Amino acid sequence: MTAIAEPPLPAAKLGPTPSDPLRASILEAASKPREQSTTIPAAAYTDPGFHEFENQEIFRKEWISLCHVSQIPNPGDFVRVDLCGEPMLVVRSKDMSIKVLSRTCRHRGMDLMPSGFGHPDEGNKRVILCPYHLWSYDLDGKLVGAPEMHKADGFDRSEVCLHRFRSESGKVSSS
Numbered sequence: 001m002t003a004i005a006e007p008p009l010p011a012a013k014l015g016p017t018p019s020d021p022l023r024a025s026i027l028e029a030a031s032k033p034r035e036q037s038t039t040i041p042a043a044a045y046t047d048p049g050f051h052e053f054e055n056q057e058i059f060r061k062e063w064i065s066l067c068h069v070s071q072i073p074n075p076g077d078f079v080r081v082d083l084c085g086e087p088m089l090v091v092r093s094k095d096m097s098i099k100v101l102s103r104t105c106r107h108r109g110m111d112l113m114p115s116g117f118g119h120p121d122e123g124n125k126r127v128i129l130c131p132y133h134l135w136s137y138d139l140d141g142k143l144v145g146a147p148e149m150h151k152a153d154g155f156d157r158s159e160v161c162l163h164r165f166r167s168e169s170g171k172v173s174s175s
């Protein structure tokens with residue numbers, strides 16, 4: 001069983017293509033008979049243009065496996081994921097459903113669990129707390145706390161929720 005998410009953003013109509021020399025090297029490596037197999041060029045792992053090509057043509061077009069459901073067996077269990085520049089959180093809700101939430105705070109856009117702040121990649125939380133101005137969200141992404149916002153006219157926290165990515169969990173077949 002694997003939790004998967006839909007591509008985070010629509011793919012560009014015409015994605016970038018890898019540089020011609022790199023593409024030629026990859027095609028050459030791929031066209032060799034098995035006895036002459038070799039690795040693809042190292043630049044395929046380091047070339048920013050090729051990385052963007054993969055993002056546009058593969059990762060933004062296909063469903064992507066984010067984690068194994070056994071990693072989040074209990075309510076509040078989460079896995080932190082960064083995919084195509086999108087900060088995400090795969091979380092087990094109280095009703096045992098799995099949600100894939102954006103980690104972008106709905107207040108000022110802070111990453112709710114930014115790298116370099118000691119956040120583990122996996123763990124358990126009762127609430128998701130923004131480190132900037134302490135807005136807090138429940139395991140479904142609903143805003144449950146917003147300090148000082150009760151003074152703001154017309155602010156209704158029940159209307160605020162972290163963005164959710166469409167996701168499913170199920171068996172992944174290799175056939």
Ligand code: FES
Binds near residue numbers: 106110130131134135
């Ligand atoms: S940016 Fe998250 S509470 Fe302000």
